[in-house]
C-alpha cells in the first residue's frame with residue numbers, strides 16, 4: 001500500500017503547527033508511521049536554502065531567484081524525503097508545498113504561470129492527496145505572526161503583498177475543491193481539529209485505510 005501525502009497551507013500566523021500535531025495524532029492512533037516535513041526545508045540541503053530565503057539581509061533577492069530557490073528546496077525534499085516515505089506506505093505531512101509558491105510567488109510577487117511550470121519539474125508532478133488551507137484574514141495573521149516572534153523576510157512584506165497572497169489561496173481553493181479543504185482559522189482550536197478529522201476520516205475511507 002502506498003502512503004498519503006497531506007499538506008497545510010495558509011498565510012503567516014494561521015495556526016498550522018497546532019493542527020499538524022493533531023493530524024500526526026490522528027494517524028498514529030491508527031498505527032501508521034507519520035513523517036513530518038516542511039517547506040522551504042525538510043532535508044539538510046533544503047534547510048540551507050531555507051536560511052537563504054528567509055534571511056532579512058537578503059532584501060535584494062530578485063523574485064525569480066526567490067521562486068527558483070523555493071522550487072530547488074522542494075525538488076530535494078520531494079526526491080530525498082517525501083517520495084521514499086510515500087513508497088514505504090507512510091503518512092507524509094508537509095507544512096506548505098507548491099500552493100505556497102503559487103500564492104506567494106505567482107500572486108504575491110506577480111510572477112504568474114511560470115511558477116506552476118517550474119514547480120511541475122520540481123515535484124515531478126506529485127500532488128497532495130489532501131490540502132488544508134488555514135484561512136485567516138491577512139491583518140489578523142500578520143498580528144499573530146508578529147506576536148509569535150521576529151518576522152522573516154517574507155513576513156516583513158507590505159500588506160498589499162499579503163492581500164495578493166490571500167487572493168492566490170482563495171483562487172487555488174476555488175479551482176481545486178476536491179483536494180483543497182478550507183478551514184476557518186478564526187474558529188476555536190477544537191472546532192478546527194474536529195473539522196480536519198472529519199475530512200481525514202473521509203479520505204481514509206476513500207483510500208481503504
Ligand code: TMP
Nearest residue numbers: 039040070096097100101104105154155
Ligand atoms: P513558514 O514561516 O511557514 O515556515 O514559511 C516560510 C515563509 O516562506 C512564509 O512566509 C511563506 C514563504 N513561502 C513562499 O513564499 N513560497 C513557498 O513556496 C514556500 C514553501 C514558503
